[in-house]
Amino acid sequence: MICYKFDKPLIPSVEELFRECGKDVNFxxxxxxxxxxxxxxxxxxxxxxxxxxxxxxxIDSSAKDEIKEQIINYITxxxxxxxxxxxxxxxxxxxxxxxxxxxxxxxxxxxxxxFGIYGDCISRYLLIKPPDGDEVPDYExxxxxxxVVERAKDVFNKCVEKLSKWREYWVRSRFIEIVRDLYxxxxxxxxxxxxxxxxLIDRVFAYAYPRNLPxxxxxxSDVCGDGTSTINLKKLTYSFFKSYHDYLIGAVNENIxxxxxxxxxxxxxxxxxxxxxxxxxxxxxxxxETAIKKLLGIFNTSESRGAxxxxxxxxxxxxxxxxxEVMVLTVLIAALARKIILIRHGLDDEKNVPIALMVYPRxxxxxxxxxxxxxxxxxxxxxxxxxxxxxxxxxxxxxxxxYEDAINSVKVGAKPVPLQLKYGVLxxxxxxxxxxxxxxxFLTCPRRFTSGSGSIYPRFRVVRxxxxxxxxxxxxxxxxxxxxxxALTKDRVRERLGDIxxxxxxxxxxxxxxxxxxxxxxxxxxxxxxxxxxxYPLIIVLDEIHTYTDIPGxxxxxxxxxxxNRIRYYSENCNGDGLPGNLVIGMSATIPNxxxxxxxxxxxxxxxxxxxxxxxxxxxxxxIPLGNEYFIITVPTRGAPVDALTVxxxxxxxxxxxxxxxxxxxxxxxxxxxxxxxxxxxxxxKRELWNREQGAIxxxxxxxxxEVAFGLQDLRNPRNRYFYEVTLxxxxxxxxxxxxxxxxKISRVISARSWLDGELWWGYMLDTIINYYPKNNLSDYVxxxxxxxxxxxSRKRGDLRRADxxxxxxxxxxxVDYSDVxxxxxxxxxxxxxxxIQRAGRGGRRLFENPLMRxxxxxxxxxxxxxxxxxFEIFTRVKDLRKAIDYxxxxxxxxxxxxxxxxxxxxxxxxYVLNNGKLTNNWECRLTGWLKKNKENIINYSQWVxxxxxxxxxxxxxxxxxxxxxxxxxxxxxx
Numbered sequence: 001m002i003c004y005k006f007d008k009p010l011i012p013s014v015e016e017l018f019r020e021c022g023k024d025v026n027f028x029x030x031x032x033x034x035x036x037x038x039x040x041x042x043x044x045x046x047x048x049x050x051x052x053x054x055x056x057x058x059i060d061s062s063a064k065d066e067i068k069e070q071i072i073n074y075i076t077x078x079x080x081x082x083x084x085x086x087x088x089x090x091x092x093x094x095x096x097x098x099x100x101x102x103x104x105x106x107x108x109x110x111x112x113x114x115f116g117i118y119g120d121c122i123s124r125y126l127l128i129k130p131p132d133g134d135e136v137p138d139y140e141x142x143x144x145x146x147x148v149v150e151r152a153k154d155v156f157n158k159c160v161e162k163l164s165k166w167r168e169y170w171v172r173s174r175f176i177e178i179v180r181d182l183y184x185x186x187x188x189x190x191x192x193x194x195x196x197x198x199x200l201i202d203r204v205f206a207y208a209y210p211r212n213l214p215x216x217x218x219x220x221s222d223v224c225g226d227g228t229s230t231i232n233l234k235k236l237t238y239s240f241f242k243s244y245h246d247y248l249i250g251a252v253n254e255n256i257x258x259x260x261x262x263x264x265x266x267x268x269x270x271x272x273x274x275x276x277x278x279x280x281x282x283x284x285x286x287x288x289e290t291a292i293k294k295l296l297g298i299f300n301t302s303e304s305r306g307a308x309x310x311x312x313x314x315x316x317x318x319x320x321x322x323x324x325e326v327m328v329l330t331v332l333i334a335a336l337a338r339k340i341i342l343i344r345h346g347l348d349d350e351k352n353v354p355i356a357l358m359v360y361p362r363x364x365x366x367x368x369x370x371x372x373x374x375x376x377x378x379x380x381x382x383x384x385x386x387x388x389x390x391x392x393x394x395x396x397x398x399x400x401x402x403y404e405d406a407i408n409s410v411k412v413g414a415k416p417v418p419l420q421l422k423y424g425v426l427x428x429x430x431x432x433x434x435x436x437x438x439x440x441x442f443l444t445c446p447r448r449f450t451s452g453s454g455s456i457y458p459r460f461r462v463v464r465x466x467x468x469x470x471x472x473x474x475x476x477x478x479x480x481x482x483x484x485x486x487a488l489t490k491d492r493v494r495e496r497l498g499d500i501x502x503x504x505x506x507x508x509x510x511x512x513x514x515x516x517x518x519x520x521x522x523x524x525x526x527x528x529x530x531x532x533x534x535x536y537p538l539i540i541v542l543d544e545i546h547t548y549t550d551i552p553g554x555x556x557x558x559x560x561x562x563x564x565n566r567i568r569y570y571s572e573n574c575n576g577d578g579l580p581g582n583l584v585i586g587m588s589a590t591i592p593n594x595x596x597x598x599x600x601x602x603x604x605x606x607x608x609x610x611x612x613x614x615x616x617x618x619x620x621x622x623x624i625p626l627g628n629e630y631f632i633i634t635v636p637t638r639g640a641p642v643d644a645l646t647v648x649x650x651x652x653x654x655x656x657x658x659x660x661x662x663x664x665x666x667x668x669x670x671x672x673x674x675x676x677x678x679x680x681x682x683x684x685x686k687r688e689l690w691n692r693e694q695g696a697i698x699x700x701x702x703x704x705x706x707e708v709a710f711g712l713q714d715l716r717n718p719r720n721r722y723f724y725e726v727t728l729x730x731x732x733x734x735x736x737x738x739x740x741x742x743x744x745k746i747s748r749v750i751s752a753r754s755w756l757d758g759e760l761w762w763g764y765m766l767d768t769i770i771n772y773y774p775k776n777n778l779s780d781y782v783x784x785x786x787x788x789x790x791x792x793x794s795r796k797r798g799d800l801r802r803a804d805x806x807x808x809x810x811x812x813x814x815x816v817d818y819s820d821v822x823x824x825x826x827x828x829x830x831x832x833x834x835x836x837i838q839r840a841g842r843g844g845r846r847l848f849e850n851p852l853m854r855x856x857x858x859x860x861x862x863x864x865x866x867x868x869x870x871x872f873e874i875f876t877r878v879k880d881l882r883k884a885i886d887y888x889x890x891x892x893x894x895x896x897x898x899x900x901x902x903x904x905x906x907x908x909x910x911x912y913v914l915n916n917g918k919l920t921n922n923w924e925c926r927l928t929g930w931l932k933k934n935k936e937n938i939i940n941y942s943q944w945v946x947x948x949x950x951x952x953x954x955x956x957x958x959x960x961x962x963x964x965x966x967x968x969x970x971x972x973x974x975x
Contacts, residue, residue: 002663003121003149004114004156010107011098013091014075021082021217022279026119027851031624034851035074036108037117037125037173038628039067041208044176048206053180054756056129056170059109059163068099074625081215081624103164109171110159114152116660117852120144121152122668122766123660124746127177128159129170136162141744141769174763175630178658178856179206182634184758185650188715190722194730194759198637200647205633205875210625211855213321214618216279223280224268231285234264236292241337243299247580248341248535249527255344263340266383267333273379280325287315287326287616288333291585295334295538298581308568309581312602314545315616319589319841324369326616327541327585328376331356334538335388335499336380345527348386353523354501356539357563359508361547361556363394364792364811366502367443369543373500374478375446377485387485391498393517394507396425396442400473400489403427403438407462407469412436426797429462436462438471440488442797445478456801458488501537505559512562512910515917521566524574534574536567538582545586546834548601554894557601558903560584561945562910568944569914589841590834600892603947627853629840631881633872634860645681648674648827648860649688649696653713655856656805657784658763659822661771662853668771670786672805672823673812675830675839682793685827686807690789697805698787708781709773716761718742719768721780727759744769813838826859829868836871840881857881900946901957907942908961925969931962 006029009015018028043057057063072092079087099105109126113136116123121141128136137158139151163169183204186197222231241260294311317323335355342348360366373390381387398421406419407429416430419438426441437459444456459477462469473489475482487493497519503511511517522536540563542548548556564582571579584602591597594615599608607614632655636647652674661668676682690698697711714720715727719742728738731754740748746762754760764784772782786805790798793809800806800818813835821843830836836859843855863872893899908931913919915934931938939954946954 002119003144003152004111004119010102010104011071011075011095012102013094013098017075017079017082017087021078021215022219031074031078031851032071032104033108033111034625034627035071036067036105037112037852038208038210038625039070040126040171040173041175041628044173044179045206045208048176048179048204051183051203053176053183053204056172058168058170059105060168064105067105068096071099071104072096078215078624080621082217084621103160106160106163109163110156112173113159114139114156117854118660118663118850120663121148122663122770124766125174125660127172127746127749128163129172129750130162131166131169134162134166136747138745138747140740141766144770174658174660175206175208175628175854177763178630178655179204179632181654181658181758181761182632182651185647185654186759187646187650188712190710190712190715190726192726194727194757200637200650201634202637203635205635207631207881208628209631209881211320211627211629212620212623213318213626214281214283214622215624217282218280218285220268220271220275223271223285224264231289233285233289233292236289236296237264237267237333237337240292240296240299240333241341243296244334244337245341247299248338248347248525248533249345250531259340259344262344263337266340266380267336269383270332270376270380274376281322281618282622283317283616283618284322284326284329287313287323288329290616291326291330291583292333294583295330298538298583308571308579310564310584310602311581312584312586312598312604312607312614313616314586314588314591314594314598314614316588316591316594317616317618319838321589321618323587323589324372324543327543327587328372330585331358331500331539331541332376332380338535339384339386339388339499343384343386347525347527350496351519351523351525352389352497352499353519353521353535354391354497354499354537356500356541357508357520357537358500358502358541358543359560360502360504360543362811363396363442363504364797365543366392366394366504367396370502371444371446373502374483374486375448377500378446378449378481378483381485388500389485389487389496389498390500390502391487391493391496392502393490393493393511394502394504395423396440397488397490397493398422398425400471400491403460403471403489404469407438407471412469424795424797430459436469437477438462441799443488444801449478449481458486460488505556508563509559509906512566512906513913513919515913518570521563522570532574534571534579536571536579540564540582540584542584542586544588544838545598545601546588546590546838548892550891551893551896551899553601553892554896554899555903557603557892557894558899558945561603561947562903562907565907565941565945566910569941590837592834597892600894603894626851627855629881630854630856631840632856632858633875634858635872636860636862638862638864644828644860644862645684645688648685648825650712651858651860652689652805652823652825653697653711654761655825655858656823657713657767657786658761659854659856660763661767661786662820662822664820668767669820670822671803671818671820672825673821673839673842674805674807674825674827675813676807676809676827677830679793679795679809681827682791682807682809686789686791689805689807690787698789703781709783709787710781711783711787713761713764714781714783716759717765717768717783718760718762719765719782723760727754730754731757731759741765810835812842818842822855824855824857826857828860829865829871830859833871833874837881897957900949901960903945904942904954904957905961907945908938908958911938911941924965928962928965928969931958931965 006025009025010029010032040057047055076086112126113128116125130136137155139155141148185200238260291313298309315323315326338355377388377390410417414431416428419427428439430437430439439457439459441457443458461472473492475484476486476488511520522534524532525535527533595608595611599605634651636644656672661670689696692700699710700707701710714722717723718738733752733754737748737751749755749762752760768782768784771785773785788804790803790806792798792806793811824840824843840857861868861872863869935958939951
């Protein structure tokens with residue numbers, strides 16, 4: 001799919017610099033070209049904010065000097081991120097000379113004009129306007145064959161020669177093209193003139209800012225070495241291994257070095273297979289080292305029995321920067337260390353407790369992380385006799401019997417059959433070969449297991465026993481791989497908990513009231529010499545902690561305290577050395593006023609006083625600019641009665657279809673995610689975008705007895721017959737000019753009046769050259785194939801992998817990683833700025849590491865609407881989306897007495913279950929007497945949860961609860 005790759009550097013003297021950080025010539029040249037494109041977009045941003053949407057960026061001698069300075073700044077930034085130091089002045093002088101002698105500015109502009117941002121001859125990203133009397137060389141694009149590649153190379157060389165001779169010329173990137181087209185946006189209809197439509201937008205604000213992301217520096221060999229001046233992970237891990245060994249087994253014996261070497265060899269084997277083609281960022285290594293130091297500090301700190309030390313580590317890094325790996329590597333180090341120790345000493349029996357509880361705020365986020373853990377554990381387990389186990393427990397994980405009842409209630413045949421499960425959990429009965437399977441469609445298998453013909457979803461095998469179908473849940477199949485180390489039914493979870501356990505807060509709350517999952521919070525383990533130790537969740541992970549706000553946030557805050565309290569309660573039943581403590585790891589990309597918020601979240605004033613001891617962030621010196629993020633605000637017109645949903649639909653069409661699709665081995669891909677706050681609006685958006693009769697971007701029309709896909713975007717596509725029949729007729733453009741454009745000659749675009757009025761979308765037209773609807777026998781009606789729209793919410797979950805546009809509630813706001821997302825659009829104001837930034841982070845993911853990749857974040861705001869005006873005002877003050885976080889504040893009302901009473905009531909129920917086994921029928925009325933008798937014990941059990949709350953206050957709360965239950969029970973008995 002790539003029609004051009006660099007075989008030599010644009011600037012030879014920087015080749016060695018880029019090689020030091022593992023970057024090839026293609027990356028290096030793209031990085032340099034990105035600096036040139038970013039300069040142009042910065043100038044275009046100024047034009048946009050001045051409402052000069054039709055103007056061009058002038059390239060003259062002065063502009064060239066400024067561009068050269070930008071190139072030097074970008075290279076300097078890379079040098080600092082790569083090795084922590086800048087190069088000397090003589091080196092930079094040589095670089096500057098090569099920029100001049102190699103005509104780097106001209107080559108960068110011509111690359112963007114001839115090859116685009118992906119070097120594929122389709123994503124052409126720049127228009128060039130020549131001086132009067134001259135023209136820019138151009139070529140047709142019949143398809144990506146050898147002929148077009150040679151044409152593109154020939155045009156590139158001729159373009160460089162032209163630009164080198166011209167004293168002055170003008171350029172426009174797709175950025176200002178998209179913005180100009182948005183400003184001129186009209187609602188189009190296939191049977192009406194262009195001029196019968198209202199203008200939809202009064203003003204467009206647009207900003208182009210670099211996506212500053214960390215540069216990978218350390219190789220696996222660096223990490224697995226004996227330790228250097230910068231990496232001490234092995235030494236730190238050895239100290240932790242010894243301390244943990246001493247806690248679990250007793251005094252360190254002569255075999256500990258041998259045990260550690262086995263552990264380290266397996267861990268590095270995992271790193272080499274999982275991260276063979278990647279380099280770790282400095283902050284990742286710094287984060288893992290800090291986490292291990294904190295774990296070591298927990299074991300080396302003397303605390304009173306049952307108290308235990310709690311330490312915190314917060315990973316606050318931009319979306320797409322790899323913060324999850326910091327947490328995962330820490331968890332895997334601890335889990336593998338314990339597994340090796342227990343195996344070596346014959347203690348890895350059937351009784352198990354997780355070393356890490358990973359708690360997520362939403363099921364969709366938890367589901368997304370499962371795939372990564374399956375892949376990582378599968379690699380580690382290749383070297384372990386007793387495998388590390390993964391268990392999952394939340395709504396999507398159902399009882400085995402529920403699957404079997406669903407299967408036996410449907411007709412079993414060759415075609416897939418959806419299974420009716422509780423809470424709308426997605427699963428299907430399918431036949432593959434001679435076997436039947438239950439396919440779990442809420443999870444996806446790792447890519448390493450699905451590269452062949454295997455299913456992308458995990459499966460259970462279905463077997464026939466007499467006249468009934470049963471499910472074999474002992475093995476999960478991903479593709480042809482049988483995985484026995486993961487439990488995906490509640491039955492398996494109850495049998496044996498995993499070394500890593502994934503859950504959500506509401507499920508964890510339920511587990512606190514059940515003795516079925518008491519091992520979740522720790523077990524007493526015999527360790528030889530009559531020693532008994534308490535084995536428990538050493539690490540608790542909280543993902544996306546910025547979502548722990550308002551009343552639900554306070555519930556989550558107390559839930560964490562309750563989990564830690566239960567662990568401490570169980571530790572008192574063991575005769576070992578007490579509880580060393582816990583490490584709580586939190587993650588988020590957006591934490592405004594971090595010290596204040598985290599101190600409330602974790603009941604710790606020390607965090608606010610010493611925030612730098614708890615926070616791992618990405619330093620600016622570690623980052624390099626990788627592409628630009630286009631942040632676009634559209635203001636609906638107030639001069640005509642337009643529907644806000646109409647404005648959004650037309651805006652989505654413009655931005656999504658005019659940003660290039662991403663070339664991959666199997667073709668071209670791109671995805672857009674549209675966020676809405678209300679279910680009824682979400683449903684309308686889905687229906688009006690995609691509907692066979694009246695859909696905006698997809699509908700079916702019958703032509704010559706053939707069904708042909710059509711969307712209103714095609715009225716702006718010169719390759720579609722509707723453009724000729726409607727748009728061209730309105731503007732009277734020369735048909736020959738338009739015919740040249742439809743064959744790919746974008747140099748002709750600027751002579752079309754339809755383009756000047758925003759009705760000829762040449763970016764979209766280029767995409768349809770290679771990405772057309774399959775009904776291509778009717779080529780006059782060619783239309784893009786990117787028209788599949790799905791809904792994703794708590795009520796309905798479409799297939800995200802196969803979607804082109806996803807309309808979603810906040811369900812996809814956090815932690816979901818799709819590398820092909822090019823558009824994030826927010827319809828109206830989001831709940832807060834943190835949410836908007838999180839949503840923006842779903843786009844432009846880092847997998848491609850393409851310095852030229854662009855991502856659009858669009859938002860529709862109106863200063864006339866009170867619930868949107870606050871955000872509109874903020875964005876008139878800041879030009880960078882991420883700077884807006886400084887105006888945000890996360891609300892956490894943990895001092896609310898009503899919430900404290902609710903939590904205390906639940907703690908009383910917890911204590912009842914711990915001492916009486918379970919809650920029986922009509923427990924409310926039977927509980928009052930028990931509460932009166934056990935008030936002191938309940939207060940003692942609850943005291944640790946309510947830090948700094950006096951016993952007398954808790955006592956009065958319990959009296960209120962008792963009085964409330966008494967009154968309720970009297971009222972019920974009197975009816």
